Amino acid sequence: MKKKMLALMLLFMIPAPMFTDAVKATAPASEETISETQTATEPTKKLQSLKATKLDTDIVSSADLGNQAWLINEVERQIPDKTIGTTLTFGDLKTITTISLNNNPNVTGSIPAGIQYFSNLTVLSLYENNLSGEIPPELGSLSNLEQLNIRDNKLTGQIPKELGNLTNLRSELNLANNQLTGSIPSELGNLTSFTGAMAFSGNPLTGKIPDSFKQLTKTSSFQFQRTQLTGVFPLELLQSVAVTYLDVSYTQLVSPVQTPAKGNFTQTISNNQLAVSVKPTIYKGENDTTFKPFDSASSMYSEFKLINKQAQNAEVALYDSHTVQIVDNAKNQIVYDGPISPAVTLDLNDTSNQFTFYLDGATQNTAALGQVNVISNIVQPADFDNQKWLMDEIERQIPDKKIGSTMTFDDLKKITVIQIYSASSTGHIPSGIQYLTELTELTISNSKLTGSIPASIGSLSHLTKLQLGGNQLQGEIPETIGNLTNLEGLYLNNNQLTGSIPSSIGDLENLVALYLYENQLSGTLPSSLGNLTSLYNLLLNNNNLSGELPEELGNLIHLRTAFLNDNHFSGEIPANFASSATMQTVTLENNDFIGIIPSQLYKLPYWSINNNQVTLNSASPLDNITSSGGDTRYENTFLTNSKLAGISSTITDAKTITPFNPASDTYFDLHYTNDGSTREELNAAHQVTIINTDTNKVVYEGTMNPDASFTQVGTVNYQVILDNAPENPNNTINITVQQKALTLTSVPDFLNFGTQKIASSTQTYQRVDDDWEIVVDDNRKAKHDWTLTASLAAPMKGTNGQILADSLIYKDSNGAETPLTQQALAVYNYHPTEDTPDTTKIQWADDEGILLKVKAGEAYAQEYQGQVEWSLVDAP
Template sequence: MSMRLSLCTILFLVILGYADSQLLQDEEQALLMKIKQHFEDSTPLSHWTPSSNLSHCSWPEITCTDGSVTGLSLADLNVVGSVPPFICDLKNLTVIDLYNNYITDVFPRFIYNCSKLVHLNLAQNIFIGTVPSDIDRLVKLTYLNLGSNNFSGEIPATIGLLQELRSLMLDHCLFNGSYPPEIGNLSNLEMLYVGPNSLLQPSRFPANYTQFKKLKTLWISESNLIGEIPETIGDMASLEEVDLSKNDFSGNIPRGLFMLKNLSILYLFKNRLSGEIPQVVDATKMTILDLSENNLTGPIPEDFGKLTQLTGMSLIFNQLSGPIPESMGRLPSLMDLRLFNNNLSGTLPPDFGRYSNLREFQVSDNKLTGKLPENLCYSGTLRGLVASDNNLSGELPESLGRNCSGLRLIKIQNNKFSGKIPSGLWTSFNMSILMLSNNSFTGELPEKLALNLSRLEIHDNKFSGRIPIGVSSWKNLVVFKASNNLFSGSVPQELTSLSLLTALLLDQNQLTGLLPSDILSWKSLSTLNLSRNQLSGTIPEKLGSLQSLTELDLSENRFSDKIPSQLGHLRINILNLSSNLLSGTIPSAFENAAYENSFLNNPGLCAGTQALNLRQCNAKPNMSDKLSTQFLALIITAGVAVFLFALCISIYIIRDYRRNRGLGSKWKLTSFQRLTFTETKIVPGLTESNLIGSGGSGKVYRVAINRLGDVVAVKKIWNNRKLEQKLEKEFDAEVKILSSIRHANIVKLMCCISSESSKLLVYEYLENRSLDRWLHGKNMTSSTVSAGSGLVHHDVLLDWPRRLKIAVGAAQGLCYMHHDSTPPVVHRDIKSSNILLDSDFNAKIADFGLAKLLIKEGEPATMSTVAGSFGYMAPEYAHTMRVNEKIDVYSFGVVLLELATGREANQGDEHTSLAEWAWRHVKEGNAIANALDEVIKEPCYLDEMCCVFKLGILCTSTLPSSRPSMKEVVHNLLRCNNQLAYGEKIVLSEYDFAPLLKNSKRERVFEDDHGSLATNV
């Protein structure tokens, strides 16, 4: 009886347990359907449908344990919205993974209700606000990833109380303050990603972080760390990967780093480390070593030859000296070696390439001697050989022409190489750039070149023979520089069929005969130099049809007859036709001082005016020869009397005018250029009829300075009382910055003129005024503009080639300010109205009233007020008021979007700016082509326009660390225009554009000779 009762009890309990389990599953499935409904715009969850056959535990995003949901992974599903507030109603959740979506929210504190949570991943979303100080309530967490979001404020010290943490990621956010030392208490930590966080205050490496005995990965790049790397970092015996790059560390590299037996990756590039590299190296598991762009001195350690696992090494831009250790040539795993821009000497180890699959070999800008290693391409994997600017000599290895089909780039200019080029090298299948200039190579050019060759530079050698007729097969050639060789014969007609050619330099050879007359295929040609040859005949009229041509040099030849009038249709910047046999009248377009040296030593030439150093055509006889002495005296006497009378009247008029206009103040002129005028030419021209613009800091006038029509632009800050303090500061800032800057793409400040109540800035006058007038039709008609506006006669709407030219020019000016000016300058108000255009649509950055010289060490890193323009202002600037170059990059990205779309900066849609609209357009999967300016969009420009649009997207990334530098912007703009040489990875390819929009971490490996081995992953 009792046994029967027990069986019944057990059966009852089983049925009850099953019922409870089924009830729990039903509740959990209902909650999951509620989560699906919460993300109703997210179609990737459409397969979440209740079924009698399949449990929700079979859904790929769900993990179950004993029939209950323990894991929810919605990673990479493009879900939009916020975190469901009822998510912790799934009582057994241990894992929440929302990685890489478009979730916009503050930190969801209701997650504290997930009492069993051990894994929380919110990375790569759009979370904002601060991380709460009570985050330590998640006591069971072993994994916490908040990276690549917009979290701001200080990192809470309470994270250091999460004692179970194994992995902590706080990288790519907007944190300020400094890294809390309490994180060093996480004794179980194995992975720590806390950089880049470029808005953190300068601080030293937290000393107690070196107590991490279990830590395997330490990534604290670009986080404003200063001082020395502590010696005790060598006590972290478990370290495998270390990235401390792009900080401001100084002092020596700790010896202990190279004694870590498990270390495989070490990035220390872009710091200020000095001294020698530690000589004893015991990190034999090292695979990647990058110490680039520091101040390291001394030799490369011999022990580097022990790094048998090493695949990549970059020591570029240091001051290393001495020979390259012989043993490094025998490293069996080495693929990428970058040693350029040092002081290395001696010969190259002969075994390089013989024992490994060498891909990149870059040793340029050193003092190396001897030959190139014979076996560089022994494995057939070599892609890039860069050894320029050394003292290398001898012939090129034959192996480069036999077993090197993957070779894309050779840059060995400025050495002492000799002999003939290996025949197979000319036609290597993937060859894109061949730069052999300034050596002593001999031989003739082949009939055929590599199909993909775009750049051939062989000038300053001893190449001879004729330019082959087979040149017509060089279809992809963009640049051909063959100056100062021994080429003979005529310029073949076949050369004119190269439609992609932009630069052709054949000067200082022995070419003879006539120039080909049919040259219209040179539609892209911008530079043509055939000087110092023996060419004859007439200058082809069709040169005047090459609208891209800006530099033309035909000097020191035997050209005869007239100069074609069609040349006057070109926008020539550099013209030299001197030392020929030309005759007749020069085209009227060239009768100005800019071309005064363009026609010398042509006895038969004459000019219509006296503007050039040429005899005047049909000069009239001197009238004074026909006048009697008496008549002349009478005229002079009468003239003097009239002059004295007029002078007296003028004195009274001017005195009265100045009194009535308030111009009687004493003016002080400070010049920054050679001037042909004084303040007396400027001040009277400040009239309403000459007014061409006004803004927050003053009015701008167009003032003529002589009778020849030369004009300047004058910016006036004018008050009847003392100048306001704000305007005074803006004036002083503009003078301080512009007076020290010299760059073709930055407006030229000629002088400043000041009095007690007024201040004037005098600039070069730019005929086409500001970009926004042309781009958005500000105050312009649809056909032509009035002469009084100062605008030249062009179509109002800019075509794409001009827009791209403007983008490149403005980027180059901004790049100079950020990277080449000392100290660097942040503009703070980049916008289309502050980009001015000259008569040839060359862009120049203007209006520096808000600019700031970059913070010097020890000075505050923030501004007291926010300055800038709506639609162009970087989001972090308004939030933190920190000033760095990335706020200019954001603003310039908006300008790029304007150029590509034709929209204004505040013209996204009803509630968004252009930058926000462009990001959403791509995020929603819309075709980029649909966002482009329909007025100018043509199939032949579509790729370039898409490329610029993508670059604008990249520049307007929410995270400053995700934006490129202006140097990278210039390179990518040139890439958009197919002008950049091989070597730069296209960061805007379709492959990595999508993850870029989500600020994803990705490896950026540079394949040129101007980049570090890798940046942060």
């Protein structure tokens, strides 16, 4: 049914406002009044003093503008009818509101102090020129300035604190790429209404970002990159919702948190970038009572330095403006807070001496801290937690020394390899393992060690092999494992390790073998594994690992063996996985992989993928497999015996089909079976395509989302295709959805009132068809009341065009008559019961139903025709 709506648009014409000459005349006077009453700030006082000596009527000389040709030329360009030195006045300078001279190497000289005379300047843009000299403090008197951009010049000196008086600055403060030195003045924190971009980048600025910058809560952009700034970046700016762009890269600023949530912190003191490094253990002599951590000439030098974790821990020179806070852990108190100086001296006691160094006082960022233990040079049993297996091995290798009496920490440097394969070794790995600083191999295999792997193991920087397989180790793999950058073999298999694989393993770029199988590891694989480009063997099988395989695994160009079986990996196998030319063996069985198998995988010499929901888009999938091996490598997959299953048909009243909603009667109940009968559940991430085979149109593509739906009219046959593999019969099924409906099955073509005589009075004529009837079918599962309506589609009209108005009427069983109009009129109401048949035949008695009623004198001797429209209205 269509309805037409007449759209009325009313246009109200409002006359333009009228302004009187008086109003026009007073506007400039009002502006002048405002400018003269601004006396609140110190810069304005300076300006008032200037006004006392430079009146608006005074003539401007070249000297007043510092004899700067670029500025003199710009003034005469903007005020061509005046000449400097003869007719141009200081009042004329107030008419200039914008100076924009950019990207011109011929703009040389400096910014003169006379810039202050342009008191109504709102924009000063002088970027990419050859200006030199210092920024004049007088620039701070331009109280109307909204935009200041002087980047990419050769300006020197310090940033004037007077710029903090420019409280009308809004959109830009750009001082980048000059030669500015010193610190950023705290007065710039007064610009609390500034909403735009502040840029200090590319200058050798030193010191900290002022605390006052915490007040800049409206500023949207900060650029501090490539400066020599130090200190902790203000947490308030990092958390500010107004900040949309932040760049502090290539500085020595310290992130206030381990991993910043926003901004570019590349090559700063933050997670996995720059970091503090110290010698973890320092040995004191018998008579040593003090400790000078920063004195390189001292035998107890801490080797406090900054390293670049992105460049194999290369040392980075510390800027002089850094400070350090030192905490004596035994006393739990700060014992020093100040510059990093060789003169710093700390007192030692006779027992425990452990100090934590916080660069710039950053206590919440581990990249900014280092910890030093100052201990006696005689090795004590407690240094190794009294672990007999380790002390026995040390004394075996150094038989002429005894722990607790004659063995020194220097003696421990003689031990480079520990290999223990004894099943009788019990106990745990003590944190004191770090004292074996020259170890290149630590093998404790198939023993009975318990406990966790100590984080201190990460200090054994010479290790090339760490073999701890076949023990009963628990806990997580420490993040510090990533510090062992010389490691070639990491064997932690057959333990009880839990937690996720630390992302720091990706820092072990020399790693050839990574064995973590037969543990209880969980979580997803870190994408950093893709950095292990030297890796030959990756064995992660028999854990609880999950999630999708990262595409970065395709970077492992030397990989030969990958055992990933018996985990909970899901999703599609990345197309680049197993693409290495050296790859020989891949095991993926007993996971939750889905989708089409990459071609490079099934061409390997050996691979296994049984018990996964994977497939190939082929009518004969096994014909594509060129590698040797039996069906056991891919049984219980859609390559062989797995087969998509679901309902074959369903009946519904619904017009909206929801194939993945279990509560719906149009639920397709998709699952699969390996043996033809036992139900197996599909992974929800499968891609499903549903095609209406009657029209050959796709009605749905996507995952099995319970909210997914599409519409249907009548009975429809569908083909369901799993994972875009229509050629594989195991991936397709056919489903018929029979839609039940309320249908107006049969309506006679004519209401025939026969040939009648013209009467002199109003007459009602009955139908002349004896078998006239309307048939309605209702085969819906849930029947509801329904109503048959009639409306006048066209009135009774004679051959000469004459219309018999209101002549077609409906007469009910009570004798009430109602003329048919274009408005639908209920002529039959039906109330079904449980045993109601599907078919209803509507018939009326001769003097009931639709009749023809002709008023006296209206009809002529001619044929009349009209049209009635019948409709069914469902009334649930």
